[in-house]
Amino acid sequence: MRVFVVGGTGFVGQALVRRLLQGGHTPLVLARTPRDLPAGAVFVEGDITREVPDLAGVEAAIYLAGIIRERGQTFRAVHVEGVKNLLQGMRRAGVERLLHMSALGVGKGTGSRYHETKAEGEALVRESGLAWTIFRPSLIFGPGDEFFGQVLKGLVCAPLPFVPLIGDGSFPFRPVYVGDVAEAFAGALERGLRGTFDLVGPKEYTFRELLELCMRVVGRRKPFVPIPLWLMDLAVPLLSRLPFAPITRDQYLMLKEGNTAPFPEALKDLFPAPKALEEVLPTYLKC
Numbered sequence: 001m002r003v004f005v006v007g008g009t010g011f012v013g014q015a016l017v018r019r020l021l022q023g024g025h026t027p028l029v030l031a032r033t034p035r036d037l038p039a040g041a042v043f044v045e046g047d048i049t050r051e052v053p054d055l056a057g058v059e060a061a062i063y064l065a066g067i068i069r070e071r072g073q074t075f076r077a078v079h080v081e082g083v084k085n086l087l088q089g090m091r092r093a094g095v096e097r098l099l100h101m102s103a104l105g106v107g108k109g110t111g112s113r114y115h116e117t118k119a120e121g122e123a124l125v126r127e128s129g130l131a132w133t134i135f136r137p138s139l140i141f142g143p144g145d146e147f148f149g150q151v152l153k154g155l156v157c158a159p160l161p162f163v164p165l166i167g168d169g170s171f172p173f174r175p176v177y178v179g180d181v182a183e184a185f186a187g188a189l190e191r192g193l194r195g196t197f198d199l200v201g202p203k204e205y206t207f208r209e210l211l212e213l214c215m216r217v218v219g220r221r222k223p224f225v226p227i228p229l230w231l232m233d234l235a236v237p238l239l240s241r242l243p244f245a246p247i248t249r250d251q252y253l254m255l256k257e258g259n260t261a262p263f264p265e266a267l268k269d270l271f272p273a274p275k276a277l278e279e280v281l282p283t284y285l286k287c
Contacts, residue, residue: 001025003189004055004095006048006086007064009035011144012101015182016064017041023186028058048082049073055093060189061086062099063121068114068146069248079117083124090130097132099185100125104136104198104259112257114250122196133188135181137199138259141277142178143284148214151247156214156222157287163215165224166232166255169208174200174260177275187270198261202274207255213277218287229256 003020007013008029020027021040028042029035030053037043046053048065055061063086067078083100090098106118125132141148155163176199184199205213208224215221236252247255263274 001059001189002028002057004028004030004044004053004058004061005064006030006062006082007066007101008041008062009037010064010066011142011146012140012178012181013064015142015178016062016185019179019182019186023190025186025189048085049077050085052085052092053089055089055095058093058095060097060099061090061095062101062185062189063125064101066101066103066118068251075113075117076120079114079121080124083121087124087128087130090128096130097189098125098128098130099133099135099188101181101185102134102136104138104200104261105254105257106136110253110257112250112253115254131192131194133194134196135184135188135199136196136261137176137181138201138261139173139175140178140181141175142280145178148175148210148281148285151251152211152214153218153285153287156211156218156220161222162225163211163222165208165211165226166252167229168226169206169211169224171207171255171258172204172260173207173210173258174204175210175277176201177277177280180271180274184267184270191270193266195266197264197267199267200261200263202263202276204260205277210277213281214285217282217285220287 003025005027008017009031017027028044030044030046032047065078065082102118102122106115108116108119122134139147237249
């Protein structure tokens with residue numbers, strides 16, 4: 001199957017492109033500049049936020065594009081305008097199958113521009129009249145991830161005698177392995193699975209437990225120093241204005257909300273043994 005992939009050079013996209021190739025598919029990977037791709041993948045030059053792609057000869061499309069920080073691109077451009085352009089290209093070419101990556105916790109009125117624009121993108125997909133599948137992953141882990149490999153690593157590996165803890169650290173999460181996310185998309189494509197599905201891993205953790213696990217993995221032992229939420233509420237909006245802020249306003253809002261859900265019954269055939277965080281984190285997390 002010839003599959004047009006938006007976001008195929010990103011963290012999840014690279015894993016999915018490899019999985020599509022293993023399944024005998026031909027991924028057509030859209031990117032603004034030439035990229036080194038695995039043998040069998042096809043580079044397509046373009047910017048989904050600015051132009052409608054030519055999808056002649058394509059049998060299905062997958063939209064993975066997303067940003068967690070606005071650096072040169074906006075949430076609206078990537079999560080909404082890009083989806084509009086892809087849908088227009090699909091209609092022109094008669095492509096009827098679309099798989100879309102959203103996020104766990106999306107919705108209007110959350111105060112998070114990330115979640116609200118993701119919700120707008122979801123609505124566009126649902127109203128498209130196409131055969132669609134939407135996946136909403138929790139935190140995604142694996143080599144190259146941002147949350148564990150950068151944010152939590154920065155907290156536990158910083159040259160401080162303690163680890164700062166946001167509030168009491170009770171916010172719940174259910175991280176999912178990047179390889180399992182790729183399998184969900186490819187499996188849904190191959191089996192014709194449709195609908196909206198939460199994507200979570202096999203185990204739930206509090207934010208404090210995630211930090212404790214990271215410390216064990218890197219061999220650090222430090223006490224926690226809780227930072228009151230009222231103080232974080234004041235500091236984060238100010239810190240977010242810095243070019244390299246350790247945490248953005250949207251990340252902070254999503255952190256306080258937590259990010260968990262039950263494992264969907266409909267996906268259990270795809271994931272007889274989803275990978276646990278303890279199994280994968282030691283392979284790439286180092287101070």
